[in-house]
Amino acid sequence: MPTSCAASSLTSAPYRAGWIHYTNVAPILDPLVLPPTVTALTGVPTQMNAALLEGRVDIANISVAEFIRNADRLAALPDFSVSVLGQVYSVNLFHTCPLPELQRVALTAQSATSVALLEVLLRGWGLSPELVRDEGTAQELLARGYDGVLRIGDSALREWYEVVGPLGENASMTRLPHRDGGITVTDLSEEWYRLTGQPFVFAVWAYRKDAPPPPELLRAMRDARREGLGSLGEISQRHAAKLKLPRRVVQHYLWNFRYHLEEPDRRGLQRFAELLRPDHAELEWGPEITP
Numbered sequence: 001m002p003t004s005c006a007a008s009s010l011t012s013a014p015y016r017a018g019w020i021h022y023t024n025v026a027p028i029l030d031p032l033v034l035p036p037t038v039t040a041l042t043g044v045p046t047q048m049n050a051a052l053l054e055g056r057v058d059i060a061n062i063s064v065a066e067f068i069r070n071a072d073r074l075a076a077l078p079d080f081s082v083s084v085l086g087q088v089y090s091v092n093l094f095h096t097c098p099l100p101e102l103q104r105v106a107l108t109a110q111s112a113t114s115v116a117l118l119e120v121l122l123r124g125w126g127l128s129p130e131l132v133r134d135e136g137t138a139q140e141l142l143a144r145g146y147d148g149v150l151r152i153g154d155s156a157l158r159e160w161y162e163v164v165g166p167l168g169e170n171a172s173m174t175r176l177p178h179r180d181g182g183i184t185v186t187d188l189s190e191e192w193y194r195l196t197g198q199p200f201v202f203a204v205w206a207y208r209k210d211a212p213p214p215p216e217l218l219r220a221m222r223d224a225r226r227e228g229l230g231s232l233g234e235i236s237q238r239h240a241a242k243l244k245l246p247r248r249v250v251q252h253y254l255w256n257f258r259y260h261l262e263e264p265d266r267r268g269l270q271r272f273a274e275l276l277r278p279d280h281a282e283l284e285w286g287p288e289i290t291p
């Protein structure tokens with residue numbers, strides 16, 4: 001629990017955080033007790049990306065694609081990420097025809113990274129369907145005439161379960177059918193793994209280089225993550241009720257993430273940066289702060 005509150009920081013402006021509050025960051029954000037020197041607001045990835053880049057917040061868990069594109073002015077915490085090796089379950093292309101036949105794909109306006117990942121994958125597959133920003137559930141958008149729909153976050157997880165569920169008590173989450181009722185779900189992180197054999201990093205905690213985070217915030221975040229990963233059962237229970245999904249599905253979803261930006265994650269991220277923007281500025285990690 002953070003207690004530090006130096007007299008000097010009480011008189012200065014608060015440090016401002018912006019959190020993407022999808023369920024996949026619940027193990028870090030739910031137990032987080034913000035130090036009194038820090039304020040926070042929440043939103044979807046594209047909102048938090050803009051808030052950081054426009055200077056309305058000082059740190060945010062942003063889309064890694066924006067971190068790469070703005071590597072000249074952003075640095076990232078060296079030990080925090082939302083990464084996955086293989087299936088992620090919540091970054092999904094829902095489609096009604098085989099991938100090579102895709103004509104028109106709707107892209108959620110909430111995402112930067114997953115849109116960029118889809119573009120990289122399409123290029124790799126030699127496909128170039130029309131890509132249109134449009135909002136709605138996968139079912140709604142498919143009914144409106146798109147033959148592919150990219151969805152992310154909690155709603156993508158729920159819509160994935162609508163396609164593959166209900167699952168028996170002992171069903172393996174890693175060997176699920178990806179197709180039902182004429183809809184196929186292609187998991188983009190799984191496709192990245194097929195292509196590269198590497199983890200995919202969706203988000204990092206980035207800050208503007210002129211506004212590094214105070215050590216008390218890092219301490220609070222590390223405490224929160226330790227506590228959250230130690231109580232995944234309770235966190236999953238709470239979010240399963242909100243998402244109206246079985247608890248074991250949410251628990252598997254959460255323990256499948258890699259939250260520490262370890263060496264394999266960084267290598268995957270570097271690979272993605274080269275594919276996304278070969279001329280990107282060098283990615284910069286904040287110093288290993290040991291509060």
Ligand SMILES: C=C(O[C@@H]1C=C(C(=O)O)C=C[C@H]1O)C(=O)O
Binds near residue numbers: 061
């Ligand atoms: C895995 C996910 O990652 C998110 C996807 C993002 C994006 O596509 O821009 C941004 C932040 C991540 O937390 C997800 O929300 O499903």
